[in-house]
Amino acid sequence: MRAFIVLGHRVPLTPDFSLNDLPGSAGRLDVLCRCVTAAFCLSHGIRRDVIVYLVLQNQIVVRFDGSRLKHLNPDERSTAALIQKALKAFSESEHRDRERESTPGIFIAAGGLSDALERVTRAGLTVYWLHEQGSSIRQAELHPRAAFVLSDHLEFLPEEAALLERFPRLSLGPLSLHADHCIVIVHNELDLRAGLASSDALP
Numbered sequence: 001m002r003a004f005i006v007l008g009h010r011v012p013l014t015p016d017f018s019l020n021d022l023p024g025s026a027g028r029l030d031v032l033c034r035c036v037t038a039a040f041c042l043s044h045g046i047r048r049d050v051i052v053y054l055v056l057q058n059q060i061v062v063r064f065d066g067s068r069l070k071h072l073n074p075d076e077r078s079t080a081a082l083i084q085k086a087l088k089a090f091s092e093s094e095h096r097d098r099e100r101e102s103t104p105g106i107f108i109a110a111g112g113l114s115d116a117l118e119r120v121t122r123a124g125l126t127v128y129w130l131h132e133q134g135s136s137i138r139q140a141e142l143h144p145r146a147a148f149v150l151s152d153h154l155e156f157l158p159e160e161a162a163l164l165e166r167f168p169r170l171s172l173g174p175l176s177l178h179a180d181h182c183i184v185i186v187h188n189e190l191d192l193r194a195g196l197a198s199s200d201a202l203p
């Protein structure tokens, strides 16, 4: 089991945004959609043992559960449409602190980074903070049941850093990378360490 917690600092909290303007008025929702694609999509299939938590402005958590996920395509626009549906379900919900499944495998509830951290910790996952100034992932011992926290296009806020400083901080290399590229690298690192043969990935 692997999990990715991605912090979206400017993504709208309501469904009133245009799918034609994900990088603009939708607050860089394109970044989060690419993270979802990177976390789940293989060349011919979906990684079923993955959970993604999108934390929107530290107020809403959208959870993608690979074991139940349907209708996920590799393009940003259709993923954004799934998130928009989730936000619509959330806006109509009378019990916002209770998770609601908006489409198969996509759940939404009120919550923030601390809630996502609590969930992955309760599930027995080891949490790692992905940060440009961390220690090298190559030398790190990585637990196969792991959760990785990333920011979107912006720096971690001081209050987020305060919650994360108790976890190991890992760097993927000397350059600052796009969040979705970090997810691909982490998957690859764990796939190699798990000794997955290429035949494991064939249908």
Ligand SMILES: C[S@@+](CC[C@H](N)C(=O)[O-])C[C@H]1O[C@@H](n2cnc3c(N)ncnc32)[C@H](O)[C@@H]1O
Residues within 6 Å of the ligand: 130, 131, 132, 133, 134, 149, 150, 151, 152, 153, 154, 155, 156, 170, 171, 172, 173, 174, 175, 176, 177, 178, 179, 182
């Ligand atoms: C585009 S970067 C964030 C923006 C960047 N910190 C800045 O200069 O504004 C997106 C996220 O990917 C992760 N990341 C990027 N490069 C990384 C690296 N070399 N090692 C580990 N994590 C990295 C971090 O979580 C980072 O917050």
